[in-house]
Amino acid sequence: MTLDNIKTLEPSQLRAEMQGLKAKGFDYLSNLIGMDWGEEGGLGVVYCVENTATHEQAWLKTATTDRQQPVLPTVSDLWDIANIYEREAYDFYGIIFAGHPDMRRIFLREDWVGYPMRKDDKPEEQNPLRMDNEPLADDTTQYELQADGTVTTKKNVVFGPEDYVVNIGPQHPSTHGVLHFRVALDGEIIRKIDPVLGYIHRGVEKLNESYTYPQTLALTDRLDYLAAMQSRHALCMCIEKAMEIEVSERVQVVRTILDELQRIDSHILFFSCLCQDMGATTAFLYGFRDREKILDIFEETCGGRLIINYNTIGGLMADIHPNFQKRVKEFIPYMRKNIKEYHALFTGNVIFQNRSKGIGPLTKEQAVSFGCTGGTGRAAGWANDVRKNHPYAAYDKVDFNQVLRESGDSFDRYMIRLDEILESLNIIEQLIDNIPEGSYKEKTKPIIKVPEGTYYQAVESSRGEFGVFLESKGDKSPYRLHYRSTGLPLVAAMDTACKGFKIADLVTIGGTMDYIVPDIDR
Amino acid sequence: MEVKKRAKIKSFPYEEFKDNETYEKLVQELNANGANVIVTQLDNLIDWGRSNSLWPLTFATSCCGIEFMAVCAARYDIARFGFEVTRNSPRQADVILVSGTITTKMAPVLKRLYDQMADPKYVVAVGGCAISGGPFTKSYHVLKGVDKIIPVDVYVPGCPPRPESFLYGMMQLQRKVKVEQFFGTTNKKQKEPKE
Amino acid sequence: MFDFTVVTNWIDALLLSFLPGWAATLVECVLVALAIITLYAVFAIILIYMERKICAFFQCRLGPNRVGKWGSIQVLADVLKMLTKEIIDMKNVDRLLHKMAPFLVIVASMLTFACLPWNKGAEVLDFNIGIFFFLAAGSIGVVGILLAGWSSNNKYALIGAMRSGAQIISYEVSIGLVMLTMIVLTGTMSFSEICQQQADLGWNIFRGHVPAVLAFIIYLIAGNAECNRGPFDMPEAESELTAGYHVEYSGMHFGFYYLAEYLNLFICAGIASTIFLGGWAPFHVLGLDGFNHVMDYIPGAVWMIGKTFFVVFLLMWIRWTFPRLRIDQLLALEWKYLMPMSLVLLVLMAVCVSLGLTL
Incomplete structure (x- = not known):
């Protein structure tokens, strides 16, 4: 746009x-x-x-x-x-x-x-490398x-002398990376959370200003590595729209399918990690077992497992693999069956229900005010799906529901993601047999220069609205390329969500918020 | 007397490892002083124990960490080697898999984690970021290789490395551990910090 | 049924033939201690291997399979590694308590281990208040855990230790009450007599029928919590407290905690099999004399260890299936549900026994 x-x-x-x-x-x-x-x-x-x-x-x-x-x-x-x-x-x-x-x-x-x-x-x-302990x-x-x-x-005052402050992170198993929470505790009860970020701040936005457009693409995959497809899709779309490149129907449909596969991949990992954090190690491995099936599909078509580098300006890096449709069609019933297993193994478990229902609720107003998009917002009843609100790619051609729930507690945030896996499977099912013929990549100039102007493109990534804000001065590298992080609002909301709950609930709430740290820090 | 040790890795012939020249050089260096037979046998026993029980610290900063989780999961199953006992406390871990970008803000934390580990300890730099800064090497906030702050034993390249290369890297580390000497040389790699 | 006293008496007589009385007793004590320590180590290794393999099979994995046949000597490698690993001295810790804590845990664990009746006539610590002694000795372990948390000068360790203290002390109430229930049935606190009774009259879990079965279930839950194992592994709660009370321990000091965790599991299962499942008493069905005769040929130690491993398997199954409880839920479970239930059971059992309703 x-x-x-x-x-x-x-x-x-x-x-x-x-x-x-x-x-x-x-x-x-x-x-x-x-x-x-x-x-x-x-x-x-x-x-x-x-x-x-x-x-x-x-x-x-x-x-x-x-x-x-x-x-x-x-x-x-x-x-x-x-x-x-x-x-x-x-x-x-x-x-x-x-x-x-x-x-x-x-x-x-x-x-x-x-x-x-x-x-x-x-x-x-x-700023030389400072090896002394960080002042806080x-x-x-x-x-x-x-x-x-x-x-x-x-x-x-952030923390007074009477606060018992425990540092959770940056090296801690349940922060999903190098996130640092300074938590003031009263016994087991959380009084205040102060997030300290930047342990994986890689300066991506600054790097972008010195890279050419095709080079900047490579960094998007590494932001939110569980939404690699969608992030890269957003940047490609933003540049394509700025340069007025019209990509073929085939590319639109393939991108949509892969975005949804990526979403399933991310939600499975969400399930796995949540189980792991809550002590159910077996469920963690069950999730990973199924995730490998998606990675197989990615690997065959895109060549990568986690960092996929598939979208490019004007289309795709390569055409889909001949096995792609067959594999995806095998995967859909397989996954539907296994979702039932997840519910039997974990969702129905009384311990899990007691630990997640009513824990860390965010009201709709809070979710909107904090900008918690994605599953976290939808669990509170905020219909924020970019796929519905500002359709892109092939999403206007498919029929799917925006899953919404009411209470916005940890259990709802968890259920939203499992239900979204089923919705994504529906979307893929509608598209997989109808991939139109066409070229997989439009011809672009060897050196890409985006016309002067300001552009914005949002996509629904695995955990919310991922936005690309591009300001160009007509050069071969962007003047400013900003990414709207999906995880930063989620971390900002942690203090509100966790206050008054126990330290064990921090793990549940953090797990169900589903943030990815490199995406927050960029 | 020079004792020539050659580590054997189960079902992986010596010739199939890629960089045997570096390895042989390492063996030469480690065994430069030689050792007597009994001590060597004891060494072999301890090295066998150590090399088969490398418990990793759960440490991941970014993408490579997800691949590490995949290595622990069902298809690749690092437990076959006995490495599945991931410890969350650095005191109890033997090897730190630095998987992911290390930023300058994280560098002191990593150094401290390394210092907190008990000897013998090993470091594996996993992925381009940990080796050299990878795609972010030009950034103002990224450490250009963890070997600038801690000694690295094995480098596993890739962005992220495939699970197979993780396992290969771990086998290389096993080979390295298997030629170390417990007796005769210093067991503690790190000097006592000055008060 | 083979009576192990034959062997012990023979050794006793042999030693007395060339040693004075006090020296013979001393030698016997040393021999028994060696036997106990060896058994302790062997069982620890078997249990750790078993846990790793069982959890692998639950999780569609293979588990250790590269060191020895099917990875069978994997744990030996771990032990060797652990023995040669550095034990870190830290500044700002309470040195004496910090070093003492792991030994307290391992001593408590070994003392309770010595209470297990292995076979007819093969009890190490056996006196008329055996169960009472077992409970008392088992309680020392929690001191070790609390000291570890306190002396480490680490917030995670402290929270872990406090949780552990609250948890173990609470669940000991249930364990004590459940054991009382069974003592009402058996009328004795001596482990050897309890086993002998079950060999003569049938297993307690059948004799005590409804109250005994309920008591068994409560015992399994409370025992699991006593061992700090999932879903009650709150003190360690990896995802919250990294490693809980032993976060600052390295090398063999950590190894003691690791060993004690598995041995406590074994002891908990061993006591369950002793007071509920007949200990070394073989399985008998009333009226099937041929079958009973065959069962008698299987040595008592095999029965005992077999039953214990069966219970261990049950506990591992639970551990690898359930997510972890939260500390307040855990305490609520004990004080609001398990303890009142065990009190009711105690009364119920007393009524059953006094009215002669036991089988």
Whole structure:
């Protein structure tokens, strides 16, 4: 989608405009993207808010030319998720959000020098490898913009001296990677969670700015490796739409099938890991047994098991394997049968039911405010499926249900994913016999240059809305390529979901939230 | 007297390993001083025990970790080698499989994990990221190879490596363990930290 | 039925023939201790191998199969490795308690191991308050666990130890009550007499019918919790507390905890087979004299070990099927359900016995 109508606002007008939008029902802040438009354009932020009832989007931007102390107003009181997004913008661009209660770095170390995403910053020169232990402050700063234009600071407390703080992570078996929660405990009960991110922050967005477009594709697979197909699909689609390349029907259908296979793969892994975290090791292995079947299909057609590198700008890397249809058709009944086994082995288990029902609920309002898309949002009753709301590829040609549940607790989040496996199987079943003939790849120029402009494309990845925001100056590499992480909102919501529950529930809630850490940190 | 040790791996002929030259060099180095027969026999016994009981630390930062889970799962089943006892506490683990990108923020954590492990300990760098930074080597926040901070025994290339290469890497590590000397040389690889 | 006292008496007589009385007793003590330690180690190795293989088969895997035939000496390799592994000295720990804790656990485990009646006449620790002694000795283990958590100076270890303390002390109530129920039936606390009675009159689980079967089920649940095994492996709860109370232990100190875990499982199963399933008493069916005669040819030790491994298998089956409970659910299960049930069972059994309703 080409964004040619981004509304530019002065920082002073921003809050009034945002409050107006919020009142009009734009209750989902889908993107808050830090930007550096150089000396003249200044440092700024691009906002995207969406109306959850009409699915109408509004894009706004604001900027300040003060590079020494760029101050913009906060919107963290309007949307919960803005809290963590603004910390990200502060971390990478040094933009200070006046009124934000917690202006700490979130991805980089607290003693990091400079703001790496600024175009004039040289992060490596100022930051040698530090091997000392990372400093973690117990208090934080709040900046306030006074009427005369000066900025005052105020100290806020994250953890007081009376808090019993346990570090869960970064090396911990149930954080699914290197996530770090600082948890204040009262006995076994969780009082507060403060996520510390960035242990796998690989600077993908910064790398993108120096890579050519085909090179940037390779990094998308490695963000959320369980949504490799969908992430890459999103970026390819974004570039194709910007360059006005029309891909063939065949490519659309194959991409859809593979996206759904990837979704099944991811949900099986979700099931496995949740079982493992809750102590049911056998169910973990049952899940992996079935996952191998999907990997076999991937391997035959795409050549990779986990990192697949199949989509490319203008189509696919290669045509599908002759066995592809046969294998997929064998897989559909096999998986349907095994879902029943999962339910028999794990879902019906009384221990699991007691440990998940009513645990870590997110209401619909909370899920929207935190921007928890995907299964987590749908478990709370928020119909947020991008496949339905903004159809792409072949999703408008197939008939499928958007699975919704009511209570938004851990059990619902779990059931949503198992039901979605069945829905995905339905989608695949409708398409697998009807793959149209056609070329698998459109001809593109050897050097790809995207015309100047701003583009956005969202897809429904395995765990929510994955968005690609591309700003091009007409060069062979992007000026700014931002990914809307699917996992960051889920981690931001952990504090709300876990408060008052027990430390064992943290594992259940974290497991059912289903986040992938490299996707959060990018 | 030079003792020539050649590790045997069950159902995997010596000739089929890829880099026997490096291996033989390693054997030469390790056995440069020679040893007497009884000690060698005892060494063999202990090395046999150690090489067949390499308990990995559950440590994964990104994609390679998922492939490690696949190795532990039913089709590839690392348990056949006796390596399935994954320990979550570094104190109880023998080998750390560094699977995934190590960022500069994670580097001190990894170093500390390595320091917390009890000797004898081994390091396997799994995947391009752990070996050299992989596709992210140009990034400002990525460590360009874990061998910059901890000694690596075996490198397993790939992005991510296939489960078969995991197993091959582990067999290479077994070969390395099998020629080590317990008696006669220092058992502790790491120096005592200065107070 | 072969009486093992023949062997012990013969050894006793042999030693007395050339040694004074006190020396003979000393030598016998040493011999028995050696036998116990050897058995302990052998059973630990068998159990660990069994667990790894059984869990592999539950999980559609092969399990260890490269060291020795079918991986049979895999555990030996682990033991060798463990013995030569460094034991880390840490700063800021309570050194004495930290080093003492694993020994307390292993001592408690060995003491209770010595209570098991292996065969007719082959009991090591056998006196008239045998069950009482067993419960008392078993309780020492929890001290080792609490000390481990406290002395490690680690938050995970501390939480793990506190959980463990709460769990073991709670479940000991049920175990004690269930055992009382069976003592009401047997009228004795001595393990040898309990077994002898079952050989003469039939297994307790049949004699005590309904209350005994219920008591057996409660015992299995509570015993599983006593051993800190899944679904009650809260103190270790890998996904929450990394390794629980033994998170800071390395080398053989960790090995002691590892061994004790499996041996406690064996002991728990052994006691179950002693007081419910007849111990070394063979399986008899009333009226089928030929069948009973054949059963008598199988030595008592085989019966005992066979039954124990059967119960061990049941417990492993449970472990590899169920997810883990949460600590509050675990305590609620004990205090709200199991303990009241065992109290009712105790009364029920007393009524049955006094009215002569036992078989």
